[in-house]
Amino acid sequence: FYFSEQVRAAFYAASPYRWNVIGWMDDLRKMTKKDLIAFYKRFYVPNNAVAVYVGDLNPEEIIRLAEKYFGPIPSGEDIEPIRTTEPPQYSQKRMYGEGPGAPNFSLWFHIPPDGHPDIPALELLASILSGETGRMTKSLVQEKDLATRATAMSRAQWYAGAFTFAVMPKTQKGINPEDLEKDVWEEIEKIKKDGVTAEELQKAKNKTEASFVRGLESPMFLAMRIGRAELNRGWRSLVADLDLMKQVTFEDIQRVASKYFVKNNSLVAVYSRGQGK
Numbered sequence: 001f002y003f004s005e006q007v008r009a010a011f012y013a014a015s016p017y018r019w020n021v022i023g024w025m026d027d028l029r030k031m032t033k034k035d036l037i038a039f040y041k042r043f044y045v046p047n048n049a050v051a052v053y054v055g056d057l058n059p060e061e062i063i064r065l066a067e068k069y070f071g072p073i074p075s076g077e078d079i080e081p082i083r084t085t086e087p088p089q090y091s092q093k094r095m096y097g098e099g100p101g102a103p104n105f106s107l108w109f110h111i112p113p114d115g116h117p118d119i120p121a122l123e124l125l126a127s128i129l130s131g132e133t134g135r136m137t138k139s140l141v142q143e144k145d146l147a148t149r150a151t152a153m154s155r156a157q158w159y160a161g162a163f164t165f166a167v168m169p170k171t172q173k174g175i176n177p178e179d180l181e182k183d184v185w186e187e188i189e190k191i192k193k194d195g196v197t198a199e200e201l202q203k204a205k206n207k208t209e210a211s212f213v214r215g216l217e218s219p220m221f222l223a224m225r226i227g228r229a230e231l232n233r234g235w236r237s238l239v240a241d242l243d244l245m246k247q248v249t250f251e252d253i254q255r256v257a258s259k260y261f262v263k264n265n266s267l268v269a270v271y272s273r274g275q276g277k
Contacts, residue, residue, distance in 0.1 A: 001099040007269045011108050012094055015086040015160045038099050045076030050221040050230045086110065086160040098274030104168050105177040107184055108267040109260050111154065111161040119156045120245040122163060122260070124152035127204035128196055128253075129165075129187070139166075140167060140183055146175050159234055163260065177270045188261045195254040201228040208245055212238075263270040 005020060012018035022028065051070070053062050089110055111122055129136045129152035136150035149168040155161055165184050169175040215221050229235045 001101075003095075003099060003101070003269075007095055007099065007106070007267065009265045010093055011162065013087060013089070014084045014161065016084075017157065017160060018080055030073055032101065042076060043079065046070060046073055048079055050227050052227045052230070053093055054219040054223045054226075060189065071277070072177040073182040082159055087266055092263045095267065095269045096272075097185075097270070098272045100273070101271065102270065103171055103177045103273050104166060104271050105180040105184070106167070106269045107165040107181070109163045109262075110265050111156065111163045111260050113160055114158055115237070116156070116161075118121060118252075118256050118259070119154070119161070120241065121248045121256045122154040122161075123156070123246050124201065124204040124208065124245065125191070125196075125253050125257060126163065127151045128200045129206075135187060135190075136165070136167070140180070145173070146170055146180060146183060162227040171273070180269075181268060188257065192254065192261065195250050197246055198250070201248070201250060201253065205246060205248070212242055218259075223247050 001002050005024075008020075009018045023031075051066060100107060112118055128134060131137065134152075136152055140147040140150040147167045147170065148170055150164070150166070152165050154163045163189075167177075167180045167184060169180055217265045225238060229238050
């Protein structure tokens with residue numbers, strides 16, 4: 001956990017994402033009751049909130065109840081958006097750590113924020129690479145027998161995104177985390193050179209759409225998805241993003257891999273078994 005904190009802080013040079021949600025432990029130790037109250041009064045206000053109601057409801061009654069219970073709560077000051085954006089990275093970063101946790105290797109790449117035209121292709125690429133039948137598992141776990149787990153994840157956030165590869169080495173065979181770097185890059189270069197197959201792309205699209213549709217079956221999950229979307233780019237983005245995903249081509253997959261998966265845009269993190277300091 002501590003190493004992961006350091007990796008995130010190193011990956012983001014300027015973005016607020018370099019901090020954990022609750023802050024650093026030193027911040028928490030110095031936190032006062034006055035600080036907590038000020039934070040609550042600043043952010044937990046009606047003009048900074050979205051209310052989502054899901055179910056067989058009477059709209060007029062919902063509005064009446066909302067006005068009754070939430071109407072008297074005064075609005076706060078408008079929250080100023082974050083000014084600082086993540087600058088381009090011009091050289092590869094590397095981090096090494098050791099501790100009692102499970103050894104692992106991860107490779108991070110900067111990608112655009114949520115809503116960028118390249119995001120649907122990057123998310124489909126993560127789907128193609130991950131899972132029990134994904135490329136990473138087939139190659140590193142099943143064929144080469146170098147790892148016990150290998151995944152890829154595309155995370156498009158509001159201000160800046162990250163695409164990460166994470167692999168756990170098969171230590172019982174004497175494989176060390178740093179031994180996996182070459183093999184991960186080989187999988188990346190295959191995508192950049194040869195792209196993906198028609199079957200892989202369609203499977204990823206089907207999986208993404210199926211996951212979206214299944215999520216609509218749960219009232220709570222539906223409310224959460226609508227709420228998150230409305231806080232970012234608006235609830236209509238849920239449907240718009242699904243349509244954009246369906247339009248992704250083989251060329252798009254190959255293009256985004258070549259554009260973002262370059263060494264000068266990456267951070268290598270190697271965590272080994274040891275006592276640390």
